[in-house]
Amino acid sequence: MKISRIETFLAPPRWMFVRVETDEGVVGWGEPVVEGRAEPVRAAVEVLSEYLLGQDPARIEDHWQVMTKGGFYRGGPVLSSAVAGLDQALWDIKGKRHGVPVHQLLGGPVREKIRAYAWVGGDEPHAIRDAVTAQTEAGFTAVKMNGCGRMTPVATRAEVRECLLRAETAREVLGDERDFGLDFHGRVSPANARRLLPLLADYAPMFVEEPVLCEFLHALPDLVNASPIPLALGERLFTRREFLAPLQAGVAILQPDISHAGGISELRRIAALAEAYGAQLAPHCPLGPVALAASLQVAFTTPNFLIQEQSIGIHYNQGAELLDYVVDPEPFRFDGGSLLRTERPGLGVEVDEAAVRAADQRGHAWRNPVWRHEDGAFAEW
Numbered sequence: 590m591k592i593s594r595i596e597t598f599l600a601p602p603r604w605m606f607v608r609v610e611t612d613e614g615v616v617g618w619g620e621p622v623v624e625g626r627a628e629p630v631r632a633a634v635e636v637l638s639e640y641l642l643g644q645d646p647a648r649i650e651d652h653w654q655v656m657t658k659g660g661f662y663r664g665g666p667v668l669s670s671a672v673a674g675l676d677q678a679l680w681d682i683k684g685k686r687h688g689v690p691v692h693q694l695l696g697g698p699v700r701e702k703i704r705a706y707a708w709v710g711g712d713e714p715h716a717i718r719d720a721v722t723a724q725t726e727a728g729f730t731a732v733k734m735n736g737c738g739r740m741t742p743v744a745t746r747a748e749v750r751e752c753l754l755r756a757e758t759a760r761e762v763l764g765d766e767r768d769f770g771l772d773f774h775g776r777v778s779p780a781n782a783r784r785l786l787p788l789l790a791d792y793a794p795m796f797v798e799e800p801v802l803c804e805f806l807h808a809l810p811d812l813v814n815a816s817p818i819p820l821a822l823g824e825r826l827f828t829r830r831e832f833l834a835p836l837q838a839g840v841a842i843l844q845p846d847i848s849h850a851g852g853i854s855e856l857r858r859i860a861a862l863a864e865a866y867g868a869q870l871a872p873h874c875p876l877g878p879v880a881l882a883a884s885l886q887v888a889f890t891t892p893n894f895l896i897q898e899q900s901i902g903i904h905y906n907q908g909a910e911l912l913d914y915v916v917d918p919e920p921f922r923f924d925g926g927s928l929l930r931t932e933r934p935g936l937g938v939e940v941d942e943a944a945v946r947a948a949d950q951r952g953h954a955w956r957n958p959v960w961r962h963e964d965g966a967f968a969e970w
Contacts, residue, residue: 590615590686592646595638595675597621597631600948601909603955604877606940607634609678611646617681618940620848620879621674623666625957633671641675647686649679653854669827669851676852677883677936684935691886691936695857698889702927704730705897706770708875710904711735714755721762721769729926731795731896733770734759736785739960739968742778744785752785756792768795770821775802776969779812786816795896796821796842796871802969809838824873827851829858836866842895846873848880853887860891869895875903878915882938885920889930897928909948916941 594610605622623630637656644652656672657663684691692698707727709720711734724732737752759769771794777785782800789797798821800812813820821842826832827850832843843863847856860870870891872884881899888894901911901921912918916939920931931937960968 590646592641592644595634595641597634598945598949599627599631599952600877600914600945601951601953601955602906603627603953604880605631605674606877606879606914606945607674607678608940608942608945609641609646609675609682611682615646615682615685617646617678617683617685617935618879618938619674619677619679619681619852620877620883621671621677622848622876623670624875625955626667627953627955629667630670630674633667634675637671637675646679646682649676649683649854652676652679653851657851664827666825666827666849670849673846673848673850673852673855674879676854677847677879680853680883680886681935688934690932690934691853691883692889692930695853695886695890698930699892700889700894700930702924702929703885703888703894703897704927705899705923706731706733706768706926708732708898708900708903709734709759711755711772712738714751714758717755717758718762721759725763725767728923730766731768731770731926732759732763733772733798733898735776736771736773736789736797737776739962740776740778740781741962742780744781749781749785749788753788753792756789756794760792770795770798772798773800774969775799775825777801779805779808782808782812783815786812786818790817794818798822798844799824806834806838809835809840813839821871823859824849829855829862832859832862836863836868840868842869842871844871844873844898846876846880847884847887848874848876853883856884856887857891860887860893864893869893871895872897874898875900875905878911878921878938879936879940881911882920882936885928886936899928914941914944914948915939 593612707724819841823844
């Protein structure tokens with residue numbers, strides 16, 4: 590079997606799919622994208638395709654090594670995401686060729702269902718109560734929200750209070766039996782994080798995500814020591830080596846994204862590294878159906894898996910939804926806030942190729958917002 594064709598498709602709202610076809614007719618799908626930078630990732634996939642065309646798709650690890658190390662200049666989100674989507678597609682082909690789900694090829698399942706959380710916003714605090722109530726009524730046992738909107742580098746008392754109010758409101762709705770994650774989204778300076786984390790402890794968040802930007806990883810040991818709340822990060826880290834410093838600092842939960850951090854092959858290694866430090870895996874995934882399906886395959890085989898992000902109904906999904914691009918939504922049917930294991934081959938999802946090709950005709954040019962402080966200076970989004 591040889592790889593005979595590789596195509597990419599821009600699909601609203603902000604996703605990109607890659608289709609890898611073989612000369613025996615087996616097709617694999619992946620999701621290589623950097624949100625807001627889809628076009629450069631598409632170009633990177635085209636460059637990597639020069640190597641992959643004509644190759645045996647079964648040699649996944651060898652291809653991963655060549656794609657990540659075969660160029661003199663390595664790394665970065667664009668290349669890592671291009672590799673990630675192609676890696677997902679190769680695993681999809683291997684599973685389909687052998688008639689088994691990818692998790693069976695990775696050693697078999699260690700669990701029968703995957704707990705997931707739902708997104709409830711949080712950029713503005715007034716709608717939190719209704720949003721959390723709606724997701725609990727839908728059966729979810731955990732939600733996640735942004736902990737703040739724009740925040741000045743040295744927060745006012747009012748800014749601190751708004752952050753605490755979000756957490757207080759969520760806890761009131763959820764009670765003690767359900768969980769919420771609080772995402773600082775890189776909007777919080779190290780000084781503000783040191784101040785906020787102890788104050789949030791009374792509301793017992795499941796975790797605080799991205800307590801600081803990845804540029805400030807040197808601040809993590811102090812934050813871990815100051816925080817009674819588990820700290821989580823990883824959506825802007827792309828290799829297992831980049832996760833080593835956070836683990837050594839005591840970060841409790843790693844959140845690599847399977848469409849950014851080298852695909853299934855690298856996510857498995859990041860999970861194993863986390864296990865050696867007693868840390869948990871909670872994959873980042875505000876993306877489409879292929880990324881979620883690939884994340885689930887890893888989660889089913891990962892002993893230290895904690896919880897899965899998913900984007901069904903997320904506020905970014907304007908003009909298209911995750912289920913619009915699948916033939917059968919059954920693999921993404923929630924049962925008590927969890928996704929159940931199936932034995933469907935490959936990644937376990939059948940992509941609606943006609944819908945994807947039609948979406949590519951529309952395309953997209955999604956960009957994240959650019960925020961500014963009151964004085965006009967740039968603010969982290």
